[in-house]
Amino acid sequence: MPHNICDAPVFENPLLDDKTVVGPSWLKDYKMKRVRVVAETGYILHNATNIDRVPLESDWGMLEHKNRLCMKGTPLTVAFIGECRAHDVDTSEDRVPLLHVTVDLMRDCDKEGWYSLTSKFAPWKPVDIASITAFRKLRAIAPVLPPVLDGTRISIPNAMPRSDWDHVRCGDILLLECTFKRSMLESMWTARFVIERATIIAKRPSAVPV
Numbered sequence: 001m002p003h004n005i006c007d008a009p010v011f012e013n014p015l016l017d018d019k020t021v022v023g024p025s026w027l028k029d030y031k032m033k034r035v036r037v038v039a040e041t042g043y044i045l046h047n048a049t050n051i052d053r054v055p056l057e058s059d060w061g062m063l064e065h066k067n068r069l070c071m072k073g074t075p076l077t078v079a080f081i082g083e084c085r086a087h088d089v090d091t092s093e094d095r096v097p098l099l100h101v102t103v104d105l106m107r108d109c110d111k112e113g114w115y116s117l118t119s120k121f122a123p124w125k126p127v128d129i130a131s132i133t134a135f136r137k138l139r140a141i142a143p144v145l146p147p148v149l150d151g152t153r154i155s156i157p158n159a160m161p162r163s164d165w166d167h168v169r170c171g172d173i174l175l176l177e178c179t180f181k182r183s184m185l186e187s188m189w190t191a192r193f194v195i196e197r198a199t200i201i202a203k204r205p206s207a208v209p210v
């Protein structure tokens with residue numbers, strides 16, 4: 001894979017070799033081929049990898065990065081592709097606004113990668129490894145959402161038009177690029193994905209029910 005850390009040793013699991021993409025029936029052959037390519041290569045930011053290729057060398061960082069998963073001291077970006085199940089901004093009065101996005105993973109290797117990641121770096125395992133919910137805390141005043149790119153027609157991220165979260169619908173195919181952050185909750189460490197960027201890979205046709 002053309003990632004800058006692709007040669008690093010990764011978790012040993014034979015199921016990680018199954019890179020078959022299982023998508024919704026509305027994905028035509030040419031779109032499914034593109035989804036497979038993106039799922040394998042991503043539109044990767046610096047110091048990044050796909051969720052099925054998290055290096056064994058990665059670990060929690062130090063100093064200002066002590067609560068982020070890092071590779072050689074730099075926060076690691078973990079990418080995964082999935083079918084959007086839900087996204088919303090929680091604006092409850094008693095908390096900071098919180099964007100959350102849930103995607104159903106489309107490859108068995110990503111599900112196993114997710115299980116391996118949480119097994120090693122958090123004291124809990126996901127109840128449902130078929131999906132991931134990623135988050136992003138927002139400013140209470142004039143919140144700035146993480147960027148969304150429209151990758152439905154263009155393959156080069158720098159050339160992709162900017163989109164926004166209002167154009168993301170349930171059923172769309174998304175590539176999420178996230179950091180993995182831990183925090184203390186009720187005297188126990190927990191960890192979750194923090195959204196850095198999203199790319200719309202394919203749009204669910206409006207005639208197709210969710």
